[in-house]
Amino acid sequence: MVLLGIYILAPEINFESTYLRGILLGVFSAFSYALRNLILKRHVSRYDGTVLMMQQCTIVALLLIPVLFNINIEQIQTQIPFLLILGLVTTALGHSLFISSLKHFSVSTASIIGSAQPIFGIIMAYFFLNEIPTLNTFIGGSLILATVIIESIRSKKA
Structure with a gap:
């Protein structure tokens, strides 16, 4: 359901679109995040x-x-703090x-609950950047939020 929500957030399937590239990088990031969580789950009981x-x-x-040797920080120097x-x-x-x-939840439950982060990003973009969400954003965000709620209820029963 989360992937369907992300798919709906994409305005078009055009690899020239920076919006779609951002979504694909986000999905790759989520994959890396999930891999990290699986690795850390084995060590969380000891450390x-x-x-x-x-x-x-x-x-x-x-x-x-x-990367430090190939980056120009002149434009962001005032934002470093x-x-x-x-x-x-x-x-x-x-x-x-x-x-x-992860001591209290399974990796899948913690990750699904953590997938609510795009919802918070959309809300913060509305308040801080005055970005008005589109209908697709509301539909995709609703699917993601529904998944989080369903998984929260399911994990309490287990």
Whole structure:
């Protein structure tokens, strides 16, 4: 249902569209995220979520060092403090809490509940960027939200 919701969010199937490329990158990101969650599920019983997140961030930082030599940060220099806050609050804290939740939920349940993130992105875009959602956005978002609600109810029964 989530993939159907994402499909409905896409305005057209045109690989020249930056919107579709963004959606495809998001799906690839979700696949990578799911793979990471499966790997971490095996270790969450022995290590704290914060420790696992710190190890993950260290590995990613080391892998991304070559990018520092090929990036121009002149246009975003004034935004660096906000990017650091965003990274610490949403990435470090949010993912540490998510990883810790794997002690109490299955990976599939936690991931489906986590798939509500695009809904929050749409809401924040409305309030902060004055972007008006289209009908497809409402339909796709509703499917995603319905999936999250169904999985939440199903996981409570299990």
